[in-house]
Amino acid sequence: MTKTIALAGNPNVGKSTLFNALTGSRQHVGNWPGKTVEKKEGRLQLGDEEVLVVDLPGTYSLTAYSIEEIITRDFIVNEKPTAVIAVVNAANLDRNLYLVTQLIELGMPVIVALNMTDISKRRGLHISLMGLSERLGGIPVVETVGNRSEGLEDLVQAIALVLKYPHTGNIQTTYSGILGEEIQNLKSEIELREDLLETYRPGWLATKMLEGDQGVISALESRGAEDLLESARDARIRIEEGTGEDPEILIADQRYQFVDRIVESALERPRETIITRSEKVDEIVTHRFWGLPIFFLLMWLVFQFTSNVSGPFLDWVDIFINGFIYRWTGWGLEYIGLGDHWVDSLIMDGVIAGVGGVLVFVPVLLFLYLALGVLEDSGYMARAAFVMDRVMRWMGLHGKSFLPMIVGFGCTVPAVYATRTLENEKDRKLTAFLATFMSCGARLPIYVVFGAAFFGAASGSLVFAMYFLGIVVALITGYVMKNTIYRSSPPAPFVMELPPYRIPHPKDIWTQMWERTQGFLVKSGTVILGVSVALWLLMAIPAHPDKGLFNEVQAGDSLFGRVSGLIAPIFKPAGFGSWQSTGSLVTGILAKEVIVSTMSQIYAGESHPPEVSVVPFGEDLASVSVDFGRAVLLTAQEALNIIPRTINLIPFVNIGELDFFPAESRKVDTTRLEGSLINAYAATAGSSAGGPIAAVAFNVFVLLYIPCVSAVSAMRQEFGQRWMWAQITYTLVIAWAAAVLVFQVGQILFL
Amino acid sequence: MAKSKLRLLLEYVEESPGGISLQELARDLGLSISQAENMLEYWVRKGHLQAVSPAPDCAGCASGSKCSLLIDFPSTYQVTEKAKLHIPEKRLPCQ
Numbered sequence: 001m002t003k004t005i006a007l008a009g010n011p012n013v014g015k016s017t018l019f020n021a022l023t024g025s026r027q028h029v030g031n032w033p034g035k036t037v038e039k040k041e042g043r044l045q046l047g048d049e050e051v052l053v054v055d056l057p058g059t060y061s062l063t064a065y066s067i068e069e070i071i072t073r074d075f076i077v078n079e080k081p082t083a084v085i086a087v088v089n090a091a092n093l094d095r096n097l098y099l100v101t102q103l104i105e106l107g108m109p110v111i112v113a114l115n116m117t118d119i120s121k122r123r124g125l126h127i128s129l130m131g132l133s134e135r136l137g138g139i140p141v142v143e144t145v146g147n148r149s150e151g152l153e154d155l156v157q158a159i160a161l162v163l164k165y166p167h168t169g170n171i172q173t174t175y176s177g178i179l180g181e182e183i184q185n186l187k188s189e190i191e192l193r194e195d196l197l198e199t200y201r202p203g204w205l206a207t208k209m210l211e212g213d214q215g216v217i218s219a220l221e222s223r224g225a226e227d228l229l230e231s232a233r234d235a236r237i238r239i240e241e242g243t244g245e246d247p248e249i250l251i252a253d254q255r256y257q258f259v260d261r262i263v264e265s266a267l268e269r270p271r272e273t274i275i276t277r278s279e280k281v282d283e284i285v286t287h288r289f290w291g292l293p294i295f296f297l298l299m300w301l302v303f304q305f306t307s308n309v310s311g312p313f314l315d316w317v318d319i320f321i322n323g324f325i326y327r328w329t330g331w332g333l334e335y336i337g338l339g340d341h342w343v344d345s346l347i348m349d350g351v352i353a354g355v356g357g358v359l360v361f362v363p364v365l366l367f368l369y370l371a372l373g374v375l376e377d378s379g380y381m382a383r384a385a386f387v388m389d390r391v392m393r394w395m396g397l398h399g400k401s402f403l404p405m406i407v408g409f410g411c412t413v414p415a416v417y418a419t420r421t422l423e424n425e426k427d428r429k430l431t432a433f434l435a436t437f438m439s440c441g442a443r444l445p446i447y448v449v450f451g452a453a454f455f456g457a458a459s460g461s462l463v464f465a466m467y468f469l470g471i472v473v474a475l476i477t478g479y480v481m482k483n484t485i486y487r488s489s490p491p492a493p494f495v496m497e498l499p500p501y502r503i504p505h506p507k508d509i510w511t512q513m514w515e516r517t518q519g520f521l522v523k524s525g526t527v528i529l530g531v532s533v534a535l536w537l538l539m540a541i542p543a544h545p546d547k548g549l550f551n552e553v554q555a556g557d558s559l560f561g562r563v564s565g566l567i568a569p570i571f572k573p574a575g576f577g578s579w580q581s582t583g584s585l586v587t588g589i590l591a592k593e594v595i596v597s598t599m600s601q602i603y604a605g606e607s608h609p610p611e612v613s614v615v616p617f618g619e620d621l622a623s624v625s626v627d628f629g630r631a632v633l634l635t636a637q638e639a640l641n642i643i644p645r646t647i648n649l650i651p652f653v654n655i656g657e658l659d660f661f662p663a664e665s666r667k668v669d670t671t672r673l674e675g676s677l678i679n680a681y682a683a684t685a686g687s688s689a690g691g692p693i694a695a696v697a698f699n700v701f702v703l704l705y706i707p708c709v710s711a712v713s714a715m716r717q718e719f720g721q722r723w724m725w726a727q728i729t730y731t732l733v734i735a736w737a738a739a740v741l742v743f744q745v746g747q748i749l750f751l
Numbered sequence: 752m753a754k755s756k757l758r759l760l761l762e763y764v765e766e767s768p769g770g771i772s773l774q775e776l777a778r779d780l781g782l783s784i785s786q787a788e789n790m791l792e793y794w795v796r797k798g799h800l801q802a803v804s805p806a807p808d809c810a811g812c813a814s815g816s817k818c819s820l821l822i823d824f825p826s827t828y829q830v831t832e833k834a835k836l837h838i839p840e841k842r843l844p845c846q
Contacts, residue, residue: 065796094785253755279774390770494829497773
């Protein structure tokens with residue numbers, strides 16, 4: 001008769017990898033009878049003997065809560081494999097041994113494959129194989145690293161040994177008090193039933209009956225063991241009366257204590273001190289009162305870093321794209337005879353101004369993702385999520401809302417889909433509603449360009465203020481809606497797993513930075529390119545034949561300029577009632593980055609002279625390289641200046657900042673676009689002092705108004721057209737009201 | 752009557768409406784973090800707690816789970832409606 005080996009273990013412990021390593025290609029995949037759970041069988045050649053290996057579904061215990069648990073338990077109890085290999089994650093011994101002790105109690109010869117030992121060693125965990133084997137009743141314990149096929153030979157040898165000399169671990173969880181007494185009484189009764197002893201171990205059966213395990217009870221009923229079941233029912237009542245607790249919970253509780261004792265004697269955890277240090281830091285950063293200010297201070301630092309430190313590189317990319325690339329493309333077009341052709345305008349004022357205007361912000365995004373990557377990799381972002389989650393629950397929002405809302409800082413589209421993790425429809429709608437106020441990554445270039453133009457070195461504060469305002473508007477809206485139209489039960493309590501702090505890994509951070517920035521680059525080459533070309537066309541078509549010919553019309557008299565001009569008066573109370581701002585907001589509905597590309601195109605037409613390079617190519621390239629070197633030095637300067645700037649937040653403290661290139665760092669017109677914005681906003685606000693206020697109002701509108709079409713379409717798909725329109729209307733109204741409030745109050749306070 | 756550690760843990764979570772970290776929970780109940788985690792998993796299996804997946808379902812988005820904008824979030828255990836009905840029925844000896 002063919003001997004059978006079963007592989008059992010918790011999910012994700014490398015069971016399938018070991019199964020593949022043992023059986024190679026000699027596998028058969030099917031389903032467990034009557035179940036949709038996959039059944040994998042394979043053959044292992046042991047000398048002359050062929051052994052059947054069965055991969056059991058991953059399970060944490062042998063109770064009857066899931067189909068996987070029932071399949072595993074029924075297979076071991078009814079099919080009685082010759083031996084069971086318990087695959088254990090060495091990095092999480094406590095959790096895995098809970099199942100191992102149950103397997104041993106079933107009376108099977110068990111071999112422990114201590115897998116993932118590479119990870120456990122890296123974490124400084126030392127497991128005594130001898131000690132563990134001893135505490136588990138003398139069963140073999142073998143170290144393996146399944147994905148590297150390490151320890152496989154030892155495992156095969158252990159299998160051969162167990163098949164030759166079957167040895168069952170002689171352990172039994174020690175149950176104390178009234179529970180222990182009742183188990184003992186039942187066990188004695190079971191030992192009198194020889195028909196049952198063929199299938200079950202008395203101790204295991206007694207605990208299962210007391211747990212009220214329906215599978216076991218049905219099996220006993222079919223065997224006519226009514227008297228035994230009656231005894232178990234009485235025993236359960238006595239235990240409940242004696243302890244006030246469900247016997248099943250008492251059994252699990254004492255089994256955990258039993259496992260703890262095994263782990264205590266077999267496992268050394270030399271890194272307890274590190275965990276304690278993490279805990280000490282957590283006491284401060286997740287503190288009920290200090291946690292939130294610390295989070296906001298760190299976010300302020302992130303935006304200082306993002307806006308100011310990336311500034312020199314932003315300038316350099318601007319010089320490179322709008323200078324070098326622009327000059328030499330113009331030269332090239334002229335060289336091939338397209339100098340005065342509409343193609344020249346399309347490429348120079350459409351593609352380069354539009355796409356280039358957005359690509360300028362790649363350094364900003366890289367620095368943002370660098371800062372977020374460091375926070376994330378160090379383990380702080382988990383703490384930030386914890387702190388924010390607490391605030392959201394305090395405001396009455398659902399606990400799971402925090403995830404979609406924080407995802408909203410990246411992009412609103414996945415944030416809307418992330419609401420699927422919420423079961424309640426009201427909570428889903430409310431969360432999606434609020435996620436749109438979380439400032440997505442696409443809005444960042446807008447804040448940066450306005451911040452640099454109007455606030456210079458304090459531009460990071462504008463960026464921070466926008467993110468902060470988004471959170472505040474979301475929380476207020478959530479609070480009001482939760483207590484009016486979306487009234488539901490209070491949020492449920494929760495526990496959050498906080499990973500230990502660690503030193504960020506540069507390679508991981510670089511991967512994150514690159515992957516996230518890649519998305520932006522792809523968008524620039526697709527959506528923004530398309531919009532730039534379409535916008536160029538609309539700006540080239542005259543609104544009326546009297547206003548000029550195609551591609552010769554003034555931007556304000558173009559179709560785009562005139563239509564935008566019709567809407568512009570609405571924004572007059574907010575200080576930015578120009579056709580340029582309005583037109584940018586309209587195209588921004590397609591994608592928020594388009595606001596910057598539209599402005600670049602509009603103002604490029606006004607500021608770019610038809611420039612053709614006069615310096616030799618090599619000289620021009622050398623100049624770009626020198627500028628790059630200067631950008632590196634200025635970046636270092638800005639990074640160091642974060643320290644005095646942060647200290648200067650303390651009242652009456654003023655520390656000087658580094659200034660490597662005084663003239664350069666004081667220049668206001670960081671990019672060509674910024675200079676145009678200063679003039680344009682001073683004009684719409686009515687004074688140059690009012691320009692910055694109008695700029696802030698514009699940014700507030702950008703933050704709060706309709707998310708992009710992709711997000712709107714995701715909302716329609718998830719919640720229907722009616723809800724989508726409600727969202728659009730609400731965001732437009734609140735954005736307009738907030739922008740007007742900022743401009744009007746700002747004028748009273750500052751002018 | 753002394754309560755089981757499992758029960759104490761569930762009650763502790765239920766009485767923390769502002770949320771609690773796993774570390775705080777373990778420290779306050781005198782457990783190791785992995786012990787506390789195992790006990791939470793027990794209540795998840797019993798349906799009294801729900802493990803909230805840190806990865807949002809982005810099935811409708813073209814980028815899906817490969818979205819470059821997503822940030823990793825920690826796992827969360829949340830009390831379910833079932834937990835509020837956890838008190839075992841007291842049966843009288845005559846029943």
